[in-house]
Amino acid sequence: MDKNNLNNIPKDLFVPLVRKEDTSDRISTPSRTFFQDAKRTLFNNKPAVFSMILILFIIIMSIVGPWMNSFGSDEQDLKRAKMPPRVPVLENVSWLGMDGTLSGTFQGKDVQQATAKANARFDRKEEFIDIKVINKGDGTRNSAEVKATYHIYEAKDMKDTYFWFGSDALGRDQWTRLWEGTRVSLIIAFVAAVLDLVIGVAYGGISGFYGGRVDNVMQRIAEILVGIPNLVIILLMMLVLKPGIISIVIALSITGWIGMSRIVRGEVLKLKNQEFVLASRTLGTSNGTIIRKHLVPNISGIIIINTMFSVPGAIFFEAFLSFIGLGIVPPDASLGSLIDLGFDNLRLYPYMLVFPAIVISVLMIAFNIVGDGLRDAFDPKMHK
């Protein structure tokens, strides 16, 4: 128990040990299985736990978020297009940019000209535009500068309307669209990851376990497939298939499983000739049982790590495809298509890009950190 004090124990405490039959190989601390051990390592990793909470939060928001206000994701109304974000309580905190105003600085040769420019920019509703003079100017070109704040909600007579994250170019609520888009992105990512897992494990497992000619043929096929860059396959597939969730999943999975299958094959090859498998085989265990009881538990760690890393990969590819116009098409939203729309309005309405960009960045970072955490927890080489 107290190994550090071994030298300080008084001699009279030593008593001859009475030999007992069954206690000699008792283990003093509870024995933990590999999974319990991994779980402990994982839950002691604070960034990973925090990331898991973040992911969980985003998943929950993607389910309940669209129901939290009364707007639908495809309710178009050009009268309320491009409204800035406005949140009930936060609107009083001016630096947050959630107060439902548009603002900009305008230059002119004098204050009057600059103000005129501001009015022209903001629908000519002068009574709703606050002008703050920054620089009076001296009559030369663009020497005067004013900062104009446009109370667009008041101007449009929508005092009681709150677009929490603003509205897009067609007047659709960004909050609703953002969370619906997140849902679409997450569904694509998870389904693609599960497909990679199932196909990859089956292909790699069969190839590695049966070996011989089966392995040879299967590996030649995989070798050719792996030579084709997955970007090229995904792009070609997206051209053939109708744009949509299912097509993206198919396009991602068509090459995605190869990485997994290679890893699984390598592990199976390594494991299947080890003593415990041979022992089990000598005892007459069937192939199915060997795979289920001996091989799968031993490679599950590496499978979990790999699946975890394929999720952010799929999120990225979905966003990438939607961004270049091959992915999700309107009126459906995804993080990628929202970012694409955000870029069209970046100069004047940056909030359209900011929110989807934040969500996708947080998701990607969180998944990568959890993936790193899982690798630390499940990789036997990392255990001390």
Added chain:
Amino acid sequence: MTRYLLRRVWYMLITLFIIATFSFFLMKILPGSPLQAEDKLSEEQKAIILEKYGLNEPIPVQYAKYLGGLVKGDLGVSFKFDNTPVTTILIDRIGPSALLGFQALVVGSILGIILGLLASIFRNSPIDFSSTIIAVIGTSIPSFVFAGLLQYVFAVKLGWFPVALWGTSAHTILPTIALAIHPMATAARFTRTEMVEVLHSNYIITARAKGVSETGIILKHGLRNALIPLITVLGPMAVGLMTGSMVIEQIFAIPGIGEQFVTSVMVNDYPTIMGTTLLFAFGFIVIILIIDLLYGLIDPRIRLAGGK
């Protein structure tokens, strides 16, 4: 080595052949033809146009001609863009893409190596910690999000750099940074891991015992050995750059291959799409081949272990 090289080139040719075949039959399946305003044309006019593009011949003949053209570097004629040959379009546009990719690769890997080196020297210090954070963020945040941020802050708000387009070297700065962030993060992560491992090996202890200076140990004995495996990530890095170039060129309106691809997708110009895809595929495969060969040449251990 020669046998290995031949085998690799053989596989490369098979792969390219499969992609070419696949994309040819895809073009046949997909809707859309060179006939613009189809209903206004008379039968004779249609026939003339189809003959001009060789579309009146049976598909196997078209396929053979297509493959024959590919061998000569002829990728067909664009449906849009004034009927320019696809090869011409691509050659015109390869300059900006190559320049950007090269700059990003150089800037990214040099910064990444420095970052990873610092992290490994000052292990478990704030420097190490912040370098890890930069690496995680760099690998996670999609390049187009990063590009949007750069464009908005440094071009739109601060006005330090041009917002978009191509011309002076100032135009290349923001896109290069946006493209370089990913290779930088990868290189930083990799360099750190490798350096930590290398600095624990026996020959470093020997060098230290001999009294080699700490700088000498880190730069000459450590970094040089740590960098060899970095060559393996150059492949995925280059692939990532090609993916990234599509969105980055689109965002910054750079007349490169990636921007051409996205535009072609939007106007359904299939010959250009296929030509670009083939070029991408060719680029990927050649780069990966070169890297594999390079790896064998630089690290003698690989050649011995591979036995090829």
